[in-house]
Amino acid sequence: MIIGDRYELDDFPLGRGGMGEVYGGYDKKLDRRVAVKLVRFPYGRPDEALVKRFIHEARVMAKLEHPGTPAIYDADVHHDPHSDPRPFMVMQFVDGVTLDHLLGEQGRLPIGWAVAVAAQTVAVLHAAHERGIFHRDLKPSNLMLCSEGTVKVLDFGLAMFHDPELSKLTRTGTVLGTPAYMSPEQIRGAALGPQSDLYSLGLVLHELLTGLRMFDGRTEYDIFDRQVNEPASPVRLQRPEVPEDLDRLVLSLLEKRAENRPAQAKEVHDCLLPFATDLHAIPGIVSPAPSPLRMYADVISRVVPRPPTFTAPSAIPVTIGLSTSDTDGEWQLSQGDIARARSEARALAKESRYGQAVEVLDAVVARAGRALGPMEDEVLALRLHLAEVLFEGSDYRRAASAFAELNHDLTKKHGPQDDAVLHCRRQEATCQALMGQMGTALSMLEGLLSDERDLYGEDDPRTLDLRRQIGLLQLSAGDTEQARHILSGLLEDLTRLYGQKHPDAVRVRDSLSRLSM
Numbered sequence: 001m002i003i004g005d006r007y008e009l010d011d012f013p014l015g016r017g018g019m020g021e022v023y024g025g026y027d028k029k030l031d032r033r034v035a036v037k038l039v040r041f042p043y044g045r046p047d048e049a050l051v052k053r054f055i056h057e058a059r060v061m062a063k064l065e066h067p068g069t070p071a072i073y074d075a076d077v078h079h080d081p082h083s084d085p086r087p088f089m090v091m092q093f094v095d096g097v098t099l100d101h102l103l104g105e106q107g108r109l110p111i112g113w114a115v116a117v118a119a120q121t122v123a124v125l126h127a128a129h130e131r132g133i134f135h136r137d138l139k140p141s142n143l144m145l146c147s148e149g150t151v152k153v154l155d156f157g158l159a160m161f162h163d164p165e166l167s168k169l170t171r172t173g174t175v176l177g178t179p180a181y182m183s184p185e186q187i188r189g190a191a192l193g194p195q196s197d198l199y200s201l202g203l204v205l206h207e208l209l210t211g212l213r214m215f216d217g218r219t220e221y222d223i224f225d226r227q228v229n230e231p232a233s234p235v236r237l238q239r240p241e242v243p244e245d246l247d248r249l250v251l252s253l254l255e256k257r258a259e260n261r262p263a264q265a266k267e268v269h270d271c272l273l274p275f276a277t278d279l280h281a282i283p284g285i286v287s288p289a290p291s292p293l294r295m296y297a298d299v300i301s302r303v304v305p306r307p308p309t310f311t312a313p314s315a316i317p318v319t320i321g322l323s324t325s326d327t328d329g330e331w332q333l334s335q336g337d338i339a340r341a342r343s344e345a346r347a348l349a350k351e352s353r354y355g356q357a358v359e360v361l362d363a364v365v366a367r368a369g370r371a372l373g374p375m376e377d378e379v380l381a382l383r384l385h386l387a388e389v390l391f392e393g394s395d396y397r398r399a400a401s402a403f404a405e406l407n408h409d410l411t412k413k414h415g416p417q418d419d420a421v422l423h424c425r426r427q428e429a430t431c432q433a434l435m436g437q438m439g440t441a442l443s444m445l446e447g448l449l450s451d452e453r454d455l456y457g458e459d460d461p462r463t464l465d466l467r468r469q470i471g472l473l474q475l476s477a478g479d480t481e482q483a484r485h486i487l488s489g490l491l492e493d494l495t496r497l498y499g500q501k502h503p504d505a506v507r508v509r510d511s512l513s514r515l516s517m
Contacts, residue, residue, distance in 0.1 A: 002028075003078040003088055007036055016040060020054060024093065027073070033093040034073060038086050046084045058089045059352055060133055060156045063394075068124035069153055070094050094152050097285055099140035099208065108211030111242060112278040117143065118205040119272040120151035125201065126265035128156070129194045132394030132434055136192065138200035139181040140207065148291040149279060179223040180213055184256050187224045188514040190475035190483075193436035195258040198268060202232070202253025202261075209250070210238040228256070246275050257478025263436055333371040335378055338364060342385055354393025361386040375413055380406070384420065391427060400431035417455050422448065426466065438477045445470050459497055464490065468508060480515055487512050 001009045006029045013021040014035070025036045039054045058075040065071075074090035099117065102109070109117070121143060128135060135142075135156055144152040177186055183199035186192060206214050214233070215226040232254035235247045249271050255261045262268050281288035341364045348357035365386055368379045387402035407424040414421065425448050433441035449470060452463045471486035487508050494505040 003036070003038075003086075004074065004076055004090075007034065007074075007088075007090060009036055025090075027090070035070065035091045035093045036088055037091065038078065038088045051087055054087045054089070058087075061089075061091075063131055064124075064127060064133070064156075066124055066127045068120055068127075068151060069156070094144055094146065094154075096144040096146035096152065098154075099143045099145065099204070102145060102285065103140060103207065103211060106282075108239070109208045110278065110280075111209065111246070112276055113282065114205060114208035115246070115272050115275040116149070116279055117145065117151050117208060118201060119269055119276050121153055121204070122198075122201060122265045122269045122272065124151075124153040125194070125197050126269065129197070129265055129436070130397075132396045134192050134194065135197050135200070136186065137177050137181070138197055138204060139178050140204055143204070145282075145285060147285070147287045148293045149286045150293065179220045179227070180215055182224075182227060183258070184228045184478070185258055185476045187227055188475055189472075189511055191433060191469075191472045193258060193433065193438060193476065194265060195261045195263070195436055198253050198261055198265065199255075199258075201268070202250055206232070206235055206250050206254070209235050209242055212238060214254075231256075243275060245271075259438055259477045333364065333367045335372075338368055338378055338382055342382065345385065345389060349389050349392060354389055354395075357389045358386065358393060358395070361389060375409060380410060380413070380420075384424070387424075387427070391431065396431040396434050400428050400435070403428035403431065416451070422452060422455075422462075430469075433473055433476075438473060442470065442473050442477065445473065459493065464494065464497075464504070468504075471508075472511065475511070475515070484512065484515050487515075 003009065007025050007027055009023040009025045013023050015022050020037045020040045022035055022037045025034050026032075027034045037054075039051060055075070058072060061069060062072040062075075071092040072089065073092070076088060078086045078088050080086065108114070121138070125135065125138075133156065135153070137155060138153075142154045144154060146152065179187075181200045181203050183192075183196040186196055203214050215223055215230065217223040217226060232251055235242045235250050236244070249268070253261055253268065262271075341360055345357040345360045348354070348360065361382065365379075365382055368382055372379050383402065383406055387399055387406060390396075390399035390402060403424045407421055407428065410418055410421045410424060425444065429441045429444035429448065432444065445466065449463070449466050452460070452466060456463050467486060467490045471483050471490060474480075474483035474486060491505060491508045491512065494502060494508060498505060
């Protein structure tokens with residue numbers, strides 16, 4: 001089969017997953033081997049949600065641009081006159097062996113190699129988490145070891161941005177994720193942060209070191225119950241020669257409460273590196289032959305930060321998004337220019353081209369502030385638009401700062417009870433949660449809830465929705481009793497106001513049912 005008028009697919013797929021089939025193929029135009037992923041519809045029926053998730057995966061992976069993930073070459077839709085349209089994604093063809101096959105053939109890995117695989121994987125997670133992307137399906141079959149000793153992290157199909165429950169992307173009637181590698185908070189349907197991927201990494205590393213899957217069972221429910229309630233066993237029970245510090249690190253990754261795990265991927269990477277030793281060739285897998293890639297990496301590994309040798313002058317004015325020639329005419333910026341910039345940014349964001357949308361808005365924010373005044377309504381609206389696009393594009397670090405500054409300025413102009421002020425406070429807290437700062441986020445949202453109750457009342461939809469977000473964050477942090485208390489009270493109020501079958505009541509009831517595991 002030929003798709004896109006250039007990609008010639010092999011007769012049989014290399015593998016199948018929850019979202020699609022992956023074929024080896026050949027790019028006739030560029031004369032190279034490629035991998036092509038096509039949507040696979042369950043039961044042979046088109047599924048709009050699945051298509052959206054597939055397109056989402058293509059955009060997620062294209063944004064990463066990391067050597068530990070396959071490069072994305074193309075994404076499009078294949079129109080077959082005899083069947084429904086099928087979205088496809090063209091990727092770098094990775095030649096290697098997945099870790100599940102390696103474990104099946106050789107059993108547990110040498111300690112140094114198990115750690116080296118985990119350290120490379122967590123480096124990819126660091127890059128993903130910095131962009132607000134969480135893998136959500138990390139497991140041995142999604143990790144590939146190549147002949148140079150490098151690791152590729154595959155299949156970001158369940159990766160998420162800002163929607164804690166993926167409500168727009170996951171309603172396909174199937175369990176999302178692999179039960180044996182899902183974190184307790186993922187099983188419970190709570191909001192996820194970086195620590196969820198780190199829990200899955202802990203399960204993978206434990207298996208690489210022992211050759212045994214940590215949590216298994218006859219049914220999905222059995223596995224879910226063990227993930228949520230059964231403490232992880234030390235690696236040294238099965239393999240006493242594993243260093244104690246490494247064992248403690250694995251157990252810290254497998255803490256049931258997310259807040260008790262390491263906060264960031266980089267922290268885990270730094271702890272793993274001392275144990276990545278004795279990385280000899282693995283016959284038939286990792287070649288001892290000289291590798292241009294390892295030669296390149298040898299040089300990069302010697303690049304270290306040095307103290308600055310000079311201090312840059314602080315008096316030079318900084319202009320965002322402008323060339324020198326642009327600054328001469330910045331005072332002629334009109335409200336029409338701002339409106340055009342915002343219209344262009346909206347069109348780009350609608351196509352999920354968030355990076356370009358940010359560039360467009362960045363180019364006029366500073367100019368607008370100088371031309372019209374930083375506290376003018378039009379300028380504040382422009383800054384809020386930029387903050388929202390940063391949030392939608394998963395740049396949570398910069399978005400959090402933008403919302404915090406807007407909160408300060410809008411409060412100064414309109415007072416603390418202004419709707420836009422309350423919105424900025426909630427968005428900043430949500431950014432903190434999505435960066436893994438659950439404690440900070442909860443503190444901010446609880447303060448906001450008190451203010452919204454005073455302003456809107458207990459039964460206002462905004463107050464009710466904020467209570468639900470707080471309950472889910474408590475669940476993510478592992479505070480199940482507090483989450484149960486909040487969500488139970490919320491369910492009573494939703495049932496009283498709207499009835500048992502209202503969608504909001506159903507969602508909260510579903511979250512509570514997961515707490516019984």
